[in-house]
Amino acid sequence: MSQRNLRVVLNSRPGVNGEPIEENFRTEECAYPHEDLLENHVLVKTLCLSVDPALRCRMNPNSGVHYMSSWQVGEMADGLAGVGIVMESCSARFEKGDFVTSTFLWPWMAYFTYPDSKLLTISNALIKSKPSLSLGVLGITGLTAYVGITQKGHVTKGSNQTMVVSAAAGSTGSLAGQIGKLEGCAKVVGICGTNEKCTILTEELGFDAAINYKTDDVSKRLQEVCPTGVDVYFDNVGGDVSNAVIKQMTESSHVILCGQISVYNKDVPYPPPLPQEVETIMKERHITRDRFLVLDYSEKFESALQILGTYLQEGKLKVKETISEGIENTGKAFVSMMKGGNIGKQVVHVADP
Structure with a gap:
């Protein structure tokens, strides 16, 4: 029997000068990806989604920034980051069970196929025990x-x-x-x-x-x-x-x-x-x-993440999170965050590994 799949869609725009509301988003069922994968592709199950204020510009017809395009009404939204687990692989880079994050942008979808070039393996034991860390302090x-x-x-x-x-x-x-x-x-x-x-x-x-x-x-x-x-x-x-x-x-x-x-x-x-x-x-x-x-500072990322990981392991950094449960609450989480409803990182928990 087919696995149920969900995605978050931009339902309407708030207007360039308008405050986002929950009705600007909707969650809809969509097809579960075929497991007959293309070469160098993997099937990913989303575990957590990152919800960030910088995404607000993508609700406008023109995002106003060169590095992110606008979301289109009626089409799936995507965020700055996510973390997931590989369900099936047709890639030499990834195996079933690998924890992964994106190089940039993550679909707001429960299950999706992705080219391996857009994903990074997560080997950090801290993230494997708590995937949301890859969206916050270690992301x-x-x-x-x-x-x-x-x-x-x-x-x-x-x-x-x-x-x-x-x-x-x-x-x-x-x-x-x-x-x-x-x-x-x-x-x-x-x-x-x-x-x-x-x-x-x-x-x-x-x-x-x-x-x-x-x-x-x-x-x-x-x-x-x-x-x-x-x-x-x-x-x-x-x-x-x-x-x-x-x-x-x-x-x-x-x-x-x-x-x-x-x-x-x-x-x-x-x-x-x-x-x-x-x-x-x-x-x-x-x-x-x-x-x-x-x-603009990608060459600093590796060393910075090592330092942040050390601070975290030594107890020198404390992490606060506000977690919303279920991909269907992604829009609600976004609206709440834009109004200051979060303490620490706003995360949407989609599924467990």
Whole structure:
């Protein structure tokens, strides 16, 4: 009897300036892949899916970025990453039972066939015991945090630097703050949207202070907790929060421009222009703010993953996840994440090995 298969489809667009809603997605049954595989292809069973804010641009008719195309209405969506297990193989590179992830982009489908050139073998024992780690700390999220800090943050051990992280309880931010401390920052401050998240940052993840941007005066609190100013800013949100942080930054400091989630539902260029007052501060203080795309640093991935794995095994990195059960809840998970409903990495658990 045929195996049941499901996929997630873009049902409608929210509009370039609209907030995504669950009805923008639908889950539908689809054909189970034939096991008569083409040469150099494998049959993959999805275990977990990554859901990321950067996918919001793909809901528009024009994604606005060169490295990802727009999703088409009525067609299957795909995400930045996934992890699965090989069910059948017609490839010399993979055997049945191998854990795999993608080189880039993963279909939002329970079972699919893929050319072996688009897949990577996972040999890490940590990931085999917990596959979702390949989507977070030991995947593109962890790489974004680590490479961003080491390549754009100019963190120097012993220099008493203060680092601020926005969306600090999210997937990348929660790791970035911890990595900043491990790489040498004397103080790390997180900005997030609930008191619960603030508590997690300071009591579980080692942040020195946390600011609730919804209830606190961000500028005033930054002056209180960063009396000597901000030397490194890991920017995940943009907008008013980031303007407040930049105003507190020191001479020759650095903005790691990772994301701008506050404007992902607005039709503005990326990165969005800064207010004239903030732009003037940046120029006068020689603050760097270069767009950062982790895919441009692929030569750093292997060594970065080794370091992240060591930090994790030694208990120096703590991982937070928000897990949604079932591929049919992928759209719901995406909408919740875009509203800040996740703590740590947002993952959709599709199946067990």
